[in-house]
Amino acid sequence: MDENVYKNPEASLENNRAFCRECGHQILITTVTCSKCRATQVTGGKEKVIAALLAIFLGNFGIHRFYLGQWWGVFYLLFFWTLIPGIISLIEGFVFLCTSQETWTRKYSRTKGSSALVLVLVLFFAVVPVLGILAAIAVPAYQQYKENAEQHQIEAKKKNMESEPQLQDFQP
DSSP states (O other): OOOOTTSOOOOSOOTTEEEOTTTOOEEETTOSBOTTTOOBOOOOOOOHHHHHHHHHHHGGGTHHHHHTTOGGGHHHHHTGGGSHHHHHHHHHHHHHHHSOHHHHHHHHTTOOOOOHHHHHHHHHHHHHHHHHHHHHHHHHHHHHHHHHHHHHHHHHHHHHHHHSOOOOOOOO
C-alpha cells in the first residue's frame, strides 16, 4: 500500500470541455462553433447585445452588471447621481458590442443570474426612494386634511348651535 491516501484524486473529467450538440465531438466549453461539423453551440450564457443595450440605456444604475451576475453593480447605484457611472457604462456598452463572440462566451458563458443579495439591494434602492417621495407628499397632505376636518367640525357645531331654538326662561 504505497498509495498516498491524502493525494488529490485524479479525475478524467475536464471542467473546460464539452461535447458538440450536433456531432458529439469533444470541444472547449468556450467554443462558439464545432471544429468538426461547424455547428453553432448554444452556451446558455448572457447575451452581449442585451448587456450592451442595458449598459447604454440603464447603465447609470448598473443594471447591466446585475444582468451579468456581478454584485458590484451596487456601486453604480450608490453613485448614479454623479453621472460618472453613466459615462462609464456608455463606454462599456460599446465595448460589449465590439467584443468578439468567442471572447464574450469565454468571459460570460458561466455567469449565473444575480444573487438574492443583489436583488434585495436593487429592491432597497428602488423602494426606499419611492417610499420617501410618497411620504413627502402624503404626510403634509394628511396634516392639511386633519386641519380641514377639524375646521369643518367647528363650523358644523356653530351652525347647530345657531339653528337650535333658544330656551328662554319661562315662568308660569
